[in-house]
Amino acid sequence: MAIDLALTDPAIAASSAVMLDASKPLRRIPLGPELERPPSFYERFDDSAVFYDVFRDHTGSHVYLIGPMALNLTPLIDSLVITGHPSGVEARPRIHHGVQAEILRVTLPEDDTRLSFDFGDQQVGVAIQPNRSDALDGDRVIFTINKDNDLAWIADWARFYVVEHGATAAVVYDNGSVSYSLDDLRNTLAAVAGLEKFLVILWPYRFGSMDDVFEGHKFGGNWGMFAQPPKFTQFFRKYAMSARSILNVDVDELVFSPFRKSVFKAVERSPFGLLRFNRVWVLNAREEDGPPRHRQFFIRKKGVAARDRGKKWALAPGRALFASWRAQPWTHQVKGWLNLSGSSDMFYGYHFIGISRSWYWDRTENVPFDARLHVRDELMIDTFADVFGPEKSK
Known part of the structure; x- marks a missing residue:
């Protein structure tokens, strides 16, 4: 446990x-x-x-x-x-x-x-709250913000990173889930085999909203986000400075490696302690009925059309000497951290359209498989078989 x-x-x-x-x-x-x-x-x-x-x-x-x-x-x-x-x-x-x-x-x-x-x-x-970095000393940590994601998804998310990447700890900021209690969330994480420790942080602040009216901002309608962006810096500076490595991934994001490498080991060996990699959208296409699970989705667009450049990152906080005091981990990049190595082709952050709650656009429509446009991703199929068992990933 x-x-x-x-x-x-x-x-x-x-x-x-x-x-x-x-x-x-x-x-x-x-x-x-x-x-x-x-x-x-x-x-x-x-x-x-x-x-x-x-x-x-x-x-x-x-x-x-x-x-x-x-x-x-x-x-x-x-x-x-x-x-x-x-x-x-x-x-x-x-x-x-x-x-x-x-x-x-x-x-x-x-x-x-x-x-x-x-x-x-x-x-x-x-x-003045004390610094809590000692609690994650030496850990490889996944962290995310959550609201009402299915508990089964959260369990699968944590298990994937434990088995495939060697994560030892998970930190979940809960932004006011109403479909279950914080104790339910804690019990779910406690039961993940191989996970050594976890922390659930109540983060009750208003998340923000897409703005379809004001168009004069560089982020367009995404300008009005509140609860999530400050959370990155708060976690990094308050909880993670003694961690071996950290990875920000939402519950609908799984990191795959064509070489089956650990993203934590890779960032720990990187010259600057910052690893950036591209994202792949996984289509909402599955053959199973009933509640969706990550392992049921392994269809994506073909080729470069599937990729969304420079969208995910991992950090080795011990290399913070390459960062200014104002370094800001953010949703899709890290500001104020020296890195000359560009994006890595050893990892891809697969983003699952069909694993989502409380999003701003409809992600529920099932997409029929089209062999001209889509591919069954063999890397996903093989990895899911190793993580969750072969009978569950066909």
Whole structure:
């Protein structure tokens, strides 16, 4: 049975969020606030979180404040003066307005356990969470954000990485699942054979929404994402600095190697500790009836039409000497980390259209197999047979 890290340290998943006072008018507002949008957009829009977490870095010398993109709150972020307690030391943080995230680092005495600052007409005081990297010391870690994905998918996802790549730990940020409890999720991970440890982190912040109205942003309609982008930096700096290697993969993403190599071993041997590789879309085409499972999907488009360049990555945190303090792992790349080796052709991140819940576009339509356009991927068939058993992957 895998060990639940929260059983040995009940506070390990705690975070120190900074939220705008609900009784006061100050709020984050969307780009193009004058535009008319459906109520569902505002239900997902995070108008109140300033920082999702405040915590020590792994050296103990600095404190990180990690939050969603500030938008109209940017001038208040830029003018912050932070006071550490009990020292009373005042300091201005270094500020990086990252990709859909705010990354702040301030130097405060190691004995300080709280900090405070003024934010508009609000006075903020918050605990400084300790760094938790020791809990994953030496581990090969998969991590993801989840909401209502089938528990069977999560079990298969973890088992795949344990058997095929040698993962030893899994960290799942749960973004408010309602179809099962956190205990159900923990029990699922605990039962994955070969997994040594896991951690479930409640991440209740608003995820954000596709915006079909505002078109003036470099990310187009994807600009309004909140809960996911800051999570990468929070995980990297708070939990992963002592890990042997880490891999960000959603539950609908499995990494395959034409050479049957471990992605963890590969990034650990890479010159810069960063491995980038392309993504392949797996079609929603299967012959079985009933609830879908990863191993039932092995049909993709032919040739280069299947590939989506430069979309996945793995890191060896011990090589963070190649990264600035503001390095930002993000959904499809790592910003601020020296890497001269380009994308690897040893791995591909297979993205399963048919394994999904709560997505923004319809991924449920079954695609009929067309031999002119599609191929049954023999690498997937063989790998699934080794991971899940031959009788289940035909």
